[in-house]
Amino acid sequence: MKAGKYAELLWAGIKLNFLQTSWNFERLQNIGFLSSFIHILKRIYKNSKENFLLAIKRHVGFFNTHIFFASAVLGVMTKLEEEISDDNPEAKEKEIEGIKTGIMGPLAAIGDSLFWSGIKPLSLLIGVGIIWLYSYDIKVWLIASIISVLIYNVPRVLIKYYLLFKSYFQYKEVFLLIQKIRFQDIMKSIKIIGMGILGFVTAGYLNFKDKGIISNKIFESFVLILFFVFIVRALKSKISVSTVFLSVIIGSIIFSYIIVR
Amino acid sequence: METEKIILISFLGAFLELDGFFIGMTLLSQPIISGALAGLLFNNVTAGIFIGTIVQLIWILPPVGAFVPPSSSAIAMVTTVMTLFFYNIVPEADKNSVMMFCLIIGVAFGYFVGQMDIWNRRLNTVIMHTFENKIQQGKVFYLYLIQLFSFLAKYVRDVIGYMALFILGIPLSITIFLTLPSQILFGLKLALWIVPMIGLANIFCLFQTRIGSILHGVTLFIFYFVFMFYKQNIAYFFMLIILVAILLAYDSIWKERRVKN
Numbered sequence: 001m002k003a004g005k006y007a008e009l010l011w012a013g014i015k016l017n018f019l020q021t022s023w024n025f026e027r028l029q030n031i032g033f034l035s036s037f038i039h040i041l042k043r044i045y046k047n048s049k050e051n052f053l054l055a056i057k058r059h060v061g062f063f064n065t066h067i068f069f070a071s072a073v074l075g076v077m078t079k080l081e082e083e084i085s086d087d088n089p090e091a092k093e094k095e096i097e098g099i100k101t102g103i104m105g106p107l108a109a110i111g112d113s114l115f116w117s118g119i120k121p122l123s124l125l126i127g128v129g130i131i132w133l134y135s136y137d138i139k140v141w142l143i144a145s146i147i148s149v150l151i152y153n154v155p156r157v158l159i160k161y162y163l164l165f166k167s168y169f170q171y172k173e174v175f176l177l178i179q180k181i182r183f184q185d186i187m188k189s190i191k192i193i194g195m196g197i198l199g200f201v202t203a204g205y206l207n208f209k210d211k212g213i214i215s216n217k218i219f220e221s222f223v224l225i226l227f228f229v230f231i232v233r234a235l236k237s238k239i240s241v242s243t244v245f246l247s248v249i250i251g252s253i254i255f256s257y258i259i260v261r
Numbered sequence: 262m263e264t265e266k267i268i269l270i271s272f273l274g275a276f277l278e279l280d281g282f283f284i285g286m287t288l289l290s291q292p293i294i295s296g297a298l299a300g301l302l303f304n305n306v307t308a309g310i311f312i313g314t315i316v317q318l319i320w321i322l323p324p325v326g327a328f329v330p331p332s333s334s335a336i337a338m339v340t341t342v343m344t345l346f347f348y349n350i351v352p353e354a355d356k357n358s359v360m361m362f363c364l365i366i367g368v369a370f371g372y373f374v375g376q377m378d379i380w381n382r383r384l385n386t387v388i389m390h391t392f393e394n395k396i397q398q399g400k401v402f403y404l405y406l407i408q409l410f411s412f413l414a415k416y417v418r419d420v421i422g423y424m425a426l427f428i429l430g431i432p433l434s435i436t437i438f439l440t441l442p443s444q445i446l447f448g449l450k451l452a453l454w455i456v457p458m459i460g461l462a463n464i465f466c467l468f469q470t471r472i473g474s475i476l477h478g479v480t481l482f483i484f485y486f487v488f489m490f491y492k493q494n495i496a497y498f499f500m501l502i503i504l505v506a507i508l509l510a511y512d513s514i515w516k517e518r519r520v521k522n
Contacts, residue, residue: 017284017285018283018284018408018412020282020283020284020286021283021284021408021411021412022385022388022389022407022408022410022411023282023283023382023385023411024382024383024385024386024388024389025327025382025383025385025386026386026389027389028326030389031385031389031404031407031408032408034396034404035401035404035405035408038401038404042401049399052399053397053398053399056396056397056399057397060393060396060397064326067286068286112325116322116323116325117467120288120321120323121321121464121467121468123288124288124291124293124317124318124321125318125464127293127317128293128314128317128318128460129499130499131293131310131314132314133495133499134495136306136307136310136311136314137307138297138301138306138310141293141297141306141310144293145293145294145297148288148291148293149287149288149289152287152288153287153288156287185514185515188470188510188514189507189510189511189514189515190468191467191468191469191470191473192470192472192473192476192506192509192510192513192514193503193506193507193510194464194467194468194473195465195468195469195470195473195474195476195477195506196473196476196477196480196502196503196505196506196509197499197502197503197506198461198464198465198468198477199476199477199478199479199480199481199484199502200480200481200484200498200499200502201461202461202477202481203480203481203482203483203484203485203487203488204484204488204495205457205461206485207485207488207489207492208488208492212357212454213450213451213454221485224454224455224458227455227458228458228461228462228465231458231459231462232462232465232466235462235463235466236466241319241320241459241463242320242331242368242372244459244462245319245368245456245459248452248455248456248459249361249365249448249449249452252448252449252451252452252455253444253445253448253449253452254448255448255451256444256445256447256448256451257444257448260443260444260447
């Protein structure tokens with residue numbers, strides 16, 4: 001029985017990979033979410049088409065959370081659909097809707113900061129760093145890519161499926177767990193580790209590669225560090241990277257018109 | 262042969278695009294990988310890896326909610342393919358200028374792909390409304406149909422986009438490049454020299470914390486001078502710096518919190 005539940009949830013988890021395929025501006029990930037666990041709804045309401053249609057109506061509404069943390073919502077929703085009685089459809093809808101809305105937002109915030117501002121940049125920085133510090137050789141690239149992909153995907157898969165099963169089998173505990181895990185501290189730790197690696201990679205980049213613009217390496221590094229400081233200041237003033245990129249091109253062309261005759 | 266490769270790279274590029282937001286988000290579409298794959302296909306993997314690493318750190322943020330950044334995968338692929346086409350025509354001295362010129366085209370195309378994703382999302386809204394009644398009647402098949410349609414719309418659209426760019430854009434951009442004056446060529450070379458600093462600065466801003474900034478400065482300073490005289494055992498140094506950063510993060514966040522508790 002439990003193995004069947006695991007298989008059912010696992011299949012829903014796999015389908016969650018398509019959560020954003022039909023992302024739309026009105027209800028965001030609703031189609032992806034509903035299609036991920038429609039087979040579970042079918043099983044729950046196999047004896048009542050009317051309740052099945054009500055469940056579809058409940059979940060075709062707005063849905064938006066982080067793609068990897070959506071599994072926690074899915075697990076909780078499955079449990080609630082099973083446990084809450086169908087005697088009072090209005091009350092059921094209200095309760096499910098309330099809980100769904102209540103957990104989507106915090107999970108989205110946690111996921112966005114943990115993955116998009118933490119694990120993803122860290123893993124790619126390590127990959128890029130390995131290549132810059134060693135060489136642009138295919139073997140180095142392969143090792144760097146594998147390391148990056150693993151650093152990012154191992155926590156991705158573990159968090160996603162752990163939350164999926166935990167939120168179904170111990171769904172009350174999952175709220176406590178999310179409150180208990182110190183995501184802010186984890187984020188701070190990732191950032192400190194990232195900054196250490198960034199300093200190391202920058203030192204290697206400035207030293208190892210022959211960039212061929214200024215012959216004196218120390219002076220060249222000094223000028224590049226100055227650019228680095230200017231760009232950091234620009235990005236801190238909310239100027240986008242694309243604007244900075246464009247400014248660098250325009251500035252370089254103007255400068256070359258001044259010095260090249 | 263080149264035509265076959267263009268067709269192949271268009272299909273591959275569009276396929277990798279799907280991973281960027283629509284399916285999975287596994288990191289396989291990241292420039293560090295897509296740039297190298299494009300290089301591999303066009304017999305110059307080194308150029309592809311180089312371009313991939315530069316693009317990677319600059320456009321690292323994925324689409325979040327309604328925010329749609331330029332497609333970094335498209336930037337890396339287009340830049341690599343176009344650069345390698347140019348390499349057969351331009352003299353050795355202009356190769357860095359060519360790369361920067363192609364990077365500009367790549368960024369423009371990356372923005373176009375991002376814009377196409379916005380159109381796709383609008384289309385998804387229309388499709389959802391078209392079939393919503395059917396779904397609410399319990400016709401589950403339409404859920405999958407919507408997803409399949411969105412998936413195919415994105416894929417076919419990107420394949421056409423890539424093909425159109427390569428077939429029309431390569432001859433046109435070669436013609437433009439060959440007419441550029443030496444000042445602009447030098448300006449482009451200069452810009453390519455500065456551009457990696459944008460990526461490093463971008464990561465700096467993403468990870469910046471008070472302790473992290475100190476660690477970054479100290480690491481950069483120490484290893485810049487270490488690497489000037491000693492370039493062996495980078496892996497040990499890399500591991501050492503990760504260990505130091507982990508200990509620092511533990512000491513400044515976790516240990517402090519444990520003492521408080």
